[in-house]
Amino acid sequence: MITQSDPSGGRRSVLNWLLGLWGGGVIGSVFYPVVRYLAPPDVPEATTLSVSAGSAQALLPNTGRIVPFGSRPAIVLRTVSGELRAFSATCTHLDCTVQYRPDLQGIWCACHNGQYDVNGRNVAGPPPRPLDSYDVDVSNGEIIITRRS
Amino acid sequence: MRRRHCAAAVLFACLAADAQAQSAGVSAADAFRNDVHAAAGLTCAACHPSGGPGTYQAPPRTAIAPLCATCHGDAAYMRRFDPQVRVDQHLQYQTSAHGRRMAMGDDRAATCTDCHGAHGVTRVADARSPVAPLNVTTTCARCHGDPVRMAAFGHDAAPPADWAASVHAAALLKRGDTSAPTCMACHGSHGATPPGVTAVANVCAQCHVREAELFRASPKKDIFEALGQAECLACHSNHRIEPPGDAWVGVQEGAACAQCHDASGDSGKAILGIRGELDRLSAAVSEADALLTRAERAGMPIDEGRLLLQEAREHQVQSRVLVHGFAFASLAKTAAEGQTAARRAHDVGDAAMEELDVRRRGLAVATLLVLAFLAALWMKIRRLPPAADNPPA
Amino acid sequence: MTRMPLRSWLEERLPLADVVATLRHKRVPHHRYSVWYYFGGVTLFLFGIQVGTGALLLLYYRPSAAEAYESVQFIVTRVPFGWLVRSIHAWSANLMVASGFAHLFSVLFLHAYRRPRELTWMSGVVLLFLTLAFGFTGYLLPWNDVSFFATRVGTDIAATVPFIGRGIVRFLRGGDDVSGATLTRLFGFHVAILPSIATALVGFHLFLVQRHGMSLPPSVERQAAGDPAAMRSIPFLPHFLLRDLFAWTAMLAVLAGLATAFPTELGTKADPFAPAPAGIRPEWYFLWAFEVLKHVPANVAGLNGELVAVAAIAAGAAGALLLPFFAGQTARARRGVVWAGLAAFVFMCVMTGLALMAAAP
Numbered sequence: 001m002i003t004q005s006d007p008s009g010g011r012r013s014v015l016n017w018l019l020g021l022w023g024g025g026v027i028g029s030v031f032y033p034v035v036r037y038l039a040p041p042d043v044p045e046a047t048t049l050s051v052s053a054g055s056a057q058a059l060l061p062n063t064g065r066i067v068p069f070g071s072r073p074a075i076v077l078r079t080v081s082g083e084l085r086a087f088s089a090t091c092t093h094l095d096c097t098v099q100y101r102p103d104l105q106g107i108w109c110a111c112h113n114g115q116y117d118v119n120g121r122n123v124a125g126p127p128p129r130p131l132d133s134y135d136v137d138v139s140n141g142e143i144i145i146t147r148r149s
Numbered sequence: 150m151r152r153r154h155c156a157a158a159v160l161f162a163c164l165a166a167d168a169q170a171q172s173a174g175v176s177a178a179d180a181f182r183n184d185v186h187a188a189a190g191l192t193c194a195a196c197h198p199s200g201g202p203g204t205y206q207a208p209p210r211t212a213i214a215p216l217c218a219t220c221h222g223d224a225a226y227m228r229r230f231d232p233q234v235r236v237d238q239h240l241q242y243q244t245s246a247h248g249r250r251m252a253m254g255d256d257r258a259a260t261c262t263d264c265h266g267a268h269g270v271t272r273v274a275d276a277r278s279p280v281a282p283l284n285v286t287t288t289c290a291r292c293h294g295d296p297v298r299m300a301a302f303g304h305d306a307a308p309p310a311d312w313a314a315s316v317h318a319a320a321l322l323k324r325g326d327t328s329a330p331t332c333m334a335c336h337g338s339h340g341a342t343p344p345g346v347t348a349v350a351n352v353c354a355q356c357h358v359r360e361a362e363l364f365r366a367s368p369k370k371d372i373f374e375a376l377g378q379a380e381c382l383a384c385h386s387n388h389r390i391e392p393p394g395d396a397w398v399g400v401q402e403g404a405a406c407a408q409c410h411d412a413s414g415d416s417g418k419a420i421l422g423i424r425g426e427l428d429r430l431s432a433a434v435s436e437a438d439a440l441l442t443r444a445e446r447a448g449m450p451i452d453e454g455r456l457l458l459q460e461a462r463e464h465q466v467q468s469r470v471l472v473h474g475f476a477f478a479s480l481a482k483t484a485a486e487g488q489t490a491a492r493r494a495h496d497v498g499d500a501a502m503e504e505l506d507v508r509r510r511g512l513a514v515a516t517l518l519v520l521a522f523l524a525a526l527w528m529k530i531r532r533l534p535p536a537a538d539n540p541p542a
Numbered sequence: 543m544t545r546m547p548l549r550s551w552l553e554e555r556l557p558l559a560d561v562v563a564t565l566r567h568k569r570v571p572h573h574r575y576s577v578w579y580y581f582g583g584v585t586l587f588l589f590g591i592q593v594g595t596g597a598l599l600l601l602y603y604r605p606s607a608a609e610a611y612e613s614v615q616f617i618v619t620r621v622p623f624g625w626l627v628r629s630i631h632a633w634s635a636n637l638m639v640a641s642g643f644a645h646l647f648s649v650l651f652l653h654a655y656r657r658p659r660e661l662t663w664m665s666g667v668v669l670l671f672l673t674l675a676f677g678f679t680g681y682l683l684p685w686n687d688v689s690f691f692a693t694r695v696g697t698d699i700a701a702t703v704p705f706i707g708r709g710i711v712r713f714l715r716g717g718d719d720v721s722g723a724t725l726t727r728l729f730g731f732h733v734a735i736l737p738s739i740a741t742a743l744v745g746f747h748l749f750l751v752q753r754h755g756m757s758l759p760p761s762v763e764r765q766a767a768g769d770p771a772a773m774r775s776i777p778f779l780p781h782f783l784l785r786d787l788f789a790w791t792a793m794l795a796v797l798a799g800l801a802t803a804f805p806t807e808l809g810t811k812a813d814p815f816a817p818a819p820a821g822i823r824p825e826w827y828f829l830w831a832f833e834v835l836k837h838v839p840a841n842v843a844g845l846n847g848e849l850v851a852v853a854a855i856a857a858g859a860a861g862a863l864l865l866p867f868f869a870g871q872t873a874r875a876r877r878g879v880v881w882a883g884l885a886a887f888v889f890m891c892v893m894t895g896l897a898l899m900a901a902a903p
Contacts, residue, residue, distance in 0.1 A: 015529055019526060021523045022518060022521045022525050023522055025522065025527075026522045028422040029514075055237070068453070069451070073459065075320070093326070096466065097463055105392065112358075113357075113358040113359075126326065126328030126329075128327070128328065
């Protein structure tokens, strides 16, 4: 540390005190961001690989739900027989967002009447490809969908 | 009539009588190698009447369709090769404009070989086939795009070029979207006939379900029927279907509605109201998009904003679809939902820019701190004892 | 516990007293050029910042093609002050290269490379090369479009070297093309191999600086020879050190300002199969070489133009490295060095300027 060379200098000790104060401030303004940085954020990992899709119990058979997956929509559905499925909700035709149609027991796109079955396969209308499918797990009553990379 | 010689025993070795016949004979034999009929075990003799020992004749054009139909119209026969294949092509052909002309003896009209080829016939799904989805419009255009040929029938040769400038052509040829309609989707293939005025809308309705439903529930349906106007064609045309824009709605010169309406009356009010909603929504969406892009460039997280913007865009698409209902109220409702989503997307962008401001303010504080420290340090340096002396230990 | 028992405990075990005594007696020359003495320390400070921010980034970064971009995005968007750490790391890299060059040129023009400081000079030049290598390897790590293609173009240049060129390219890329393997390999260089070499060299460099003290420029030497009393110096402790601290703190403020006002872009994730985006270029400190390669004709006296340019640049680098062995003893030689240094500096500035003008739309 900087030692005081003139023990009787009142001005110097004020200066030293100020120096210590501002210096402490500078060090603090360096350490504060570092300490905050070191603490893991609420979402510990990038949500590009996996997201939560809501309560498993609340998803009844023959219903579907649109959830955000990063910046694109995903659809998670429970089939009539009770199985969970999850897919990208972006129609492979012209990128509209699809929806689950209980009356069709399948996934439907409102833009040009495209249809997919509960396995994401394009079965009617313009869509040229099946929907990208995601892995579905249930953890603590919550549905987790994971991208297959 | 050309004569071709084929060695009776060997299928593809042909000797020609003259140079033209030689090249024709050799090319026909070569092409036949790839033919599905050859693969099925058929030879020249299956289609060509004999012209003498070792020679074959080409059948007259008017006889080609019935000739093909002897097999392709026989369900029991065709079942041997492909149990699912259709066998009504000739029946359809006979109802078509081409077939009816041919039946009258006019052999300028198209027949089977003009579209499918004569000797290198492949399945429709084969990419080399002249009637494969990506190729079929070129095949139709060979005649229907030729002004001289069409003039002889009193037809216009514009449709193929018009279609090529349409959104459907762009979808098919640029994006490879084989669900996009070609000539055959509206006109039929074997039964090719210009569809009747009421029929064409049914075709559009196969993909554009919602628009058709809305139109048919609207007052326009009866009006158009009374006028003898085809549903979709009045505004969208038939071949040169261009990307529609919000500006089509309106009473100004060039707008689709202006063909019949002006600014007066309830209809004029509704048109202007609808246009206003569409324009406002479009502005809200682009503003939110610009803000989110700015925030994104600055490194701020705006995933939620992008999702909301996507939602706003979908409401925008739905609003544009609702134009076909010609009713202000339902469109206004959807447009309002879109506005809400766009506003929320905008809010996310605002929050991101606000966070940027917070950072700048935090920086300002830190900088002030540092400057104060530097000022104090400078004073300290100046107040140090003269450098010449060694400081006491 | 008061200070004294702790101090005496430490002094019994560590040569603290010797170190402090040496530092108290150490003096630094003070003359009209002595402001340039600070650039070495600033470069060292920036290196320290890089190590610190780099270590912090390592806590969240993932060096695979599938995750690198997303992990940087995560750092910048979700980790508190992640944006600050990342932007400071990027800006400090730029400033460190600038400071390194400033340090090199000031040492060159003040002729501090002369005997007995040849090893100090050479270790310093190698450290500058290492700094550029740090910049090159680190540039790819965010795995965005610009850095992917810049790495591809940059490593392609190594192919012009005859015989071993392809081998060098494969060594740098971990394969024939830039891929996830390249990312992992350059990451290993950037966080382990280069830092160990650099740390050892910095230690060596500092030891030599301490051993030989600050060099006096020839003009000041002449002055001192005439009038010994006019030779001013300041004590290292506390005068020089406080001034150093001033420079370092000011640099810290500049870094924070740059990081906040001009944060580094994320760019778009690298797509190896997309065509190269228009206007790819390397970092600014490589722009001059990039521009030279653009202007050199395809064939120079029957040889591949690129090869000639690379050879010329390599010769220049070798010349810089071995400078103390062919100059410095006579005034004439020193004048030659000044002209050569000026020419090199102006050349690099002009080339960089041309490159920047070409890039500006």
